[in-house]
Amino acid sequence: MTAPTQVSHPGPDDDRPPPVRPALGAVAWKETVHLLGNLPLALVGFVYTVTMVATAGGLSVTAIGLPLLALGLFGSRQLGRLERARARALLGVRVEEPTPLPGPRRAGGFFPWLWAGVKDPVAWRTVLYELVRLPWGVLTFTVALVGLLVLWPVLPYVVRWLSNVDRLMVRGLLSPSDELERRIAELESDRGVVVDTAAADMRRIERDLHDGAQARLVALAMGLGLAKEKLLEDPDAAAAMVDEAHGEVKLALQELRDLARGIHPAVLTDRGLDAALSSVASRCVVPVKVAVDLEERPAAAIEGIAYFTVSELLQNVSKHAGARGASVEVWRNSGTAPGRLLLRVSDDGRGGADVTGGSGLAGLAERLRAVDGVFVVDSPAGGGTVVTAELPWRGRG
Template sequence: MTMSPSLPDNDRPPPARFAFDRWTWKEIAHLLANLPMGIAGFVYTVFLIGVGAGLSITVVGLPLLALGLQGARGFGRAERLRARALLGVRIEEPSPMPRGLGNGGFFSWLWSGLKDPVGWRTLLYSFMRLPWGVVTFAVTMVSLFVLWPVLPFIARGLTNADRAMARALLSPSDELERRIAELESDRGVVVDTAAADLRRIERDLHDGAQARLVALAMGLGLAKEKLTDDPEAAARMVEEAHGEVKVALQELRDLARGIHPAVLTDRGLDAALSAIASRCTVPVTVSVQLSGRPAEAIEGIAYFTVSELLQNVSKHSRARSASVDVWRSGDRLLLRVQDDGTGGARLDGGTGMSGLAERLGAVDGLFVLDSPEGGPTTVTAELPWRDRTATTAKHVEPA
């Protein structure tokens, strides 16, 4: 559970003593307010559960329960504010529920609302508060008239139980909230990366193959016009057009290879990474120790990660040699790319390292860069291993 962070000294209750300072009066006010708040929360919880369960056989029961759980979040927010003001306990707010129906429609919203852990924990808190509120109200009232000298100690003991209860049930779950925040961030990274890739493909098509094909069409049109009057010139134009066709096909093949290379689909990481290494400007040793093949998406991310790292080796490292190692450890796919260059690479150094780290993070992966000045540079990446579920159809390039 998320524990409350330390408070400033002027907000932290001092040790209890035989005196009625402002914190003692705050704690007494909190204990006296427990009863009305407990009654309100208990009535809300019992009514919601009773009506929601009773009407669950109709079309309104479950939506009513989902809306009631969202309303419980509001009660929890009020209790966190009360704990902050009167007990000096700062409890972080949980992640909000998604607004609207979203892409999944009504049933997606309904399911998300019914399994909301924050709402259910708040209902449990509200249900427990009534008997506790009766106890704290009665003890505090009796102490005000009978046990006045030791009331500060009684108030501190009772409110410490309140503090523990609020932290346990009103705090967001560390792991759940962390994963929600990560997934929200990763979703933005995936969207931005996909948009950037689409822009790159569009630019490559527009500036490369598309422009070449337009020129080819114009050349063939001119050759057609000269076919009768000047057959030799027309033949030269057709020959030039044939050469342009070959270049355009090669550009399209290179573009397709950048999207998803056929060698990766057909033969897996070992052959695909060896092909990348053969195009690197420094000698690269490739070692792939895998007994099977991961899912297509994971395999593709691994391929493009190594591809970009080897491009950095060629452009920036001044290395004499490099190595690529790939292996599986448990449910993780591990990659290591190392070179004996000058080092000094950084995640914010403009070499695409930060983009790689974000892409791996978007699929629950890790990216570790070790590049001291003077070298060597070692990049270790981890990806989740997911088994391949279906055989990918083989791709055959045009001759």
């Protein structure tokens, strides 16, 4: 028995068109419509672009020249958006939309915003696209129209070749600047996360000072004032009040130490991650094994992020895991220079850790992404939890 022939079909993430068929199928008809639409749209784009550049260039010596150019380039961006939509609908080309330009407030004022619009690389690539499209539009319109009338047997092959050139032009000139554009978008998002996190930390520190050490020191000052008044008339009562104030001083000092440890512990600065994480582990309610394998110390900022990540994860173990034990491992992966700092915190608790928005783990994941880190949680119900984190390795300067 002859084995059935295996037919290859494009996958869902593959935007290549299917193989050409001699008869005009749905894909070939879409390609033909696209080619016939090239000329009228190319005429509109060419006229707009030439008019915009000539007008803005002629007025460049006046005060309205640059604003007019920025406005015209913004219009070019919209033409590019239209062409990307048309290519998606008729050619099946999936091209990501570029990062939107920031508004005047986010750009830092009117003139930085204006300059960003004038030197917008996405808009200038669209200008180039519209300029080269006119002769190409004349060619594709003519060939597609003649093909419909005369070259019917070979029309699917002709429109496929011409459409592939269009696909290359869209990908080459109308797509974002690939990795750079994606990184800009990520950094814009991550900057907001960092700002929000810093603001939340400042509010936490202010609250802890106000409700903790500050309130205790105010009470201490009042107590010492009363003791001073009673010193001559009732020495025993004054001594008792001074003794009570002494206890309050100790508690206030402990609260201030805890607060300082929450900002940046001295042991981390002086002795590094091994000693600092051992100190954190000793305060956990379950036994914790700590293994730190680092031949050198990373930058202070990365070291601090690693410390607070492990610290929060061990707090979760203490509060929520119901575990009998946990472990912390820290090492450097030097597979590719300069390598990555890796953390792994695991426990034998109940599992089922929630990493959705609003949870503590989700907040940790956002903080690590803000510094180009990775945060992975493996927590099956009843099977314990393993959290692995990666941070970029940055050596101490």
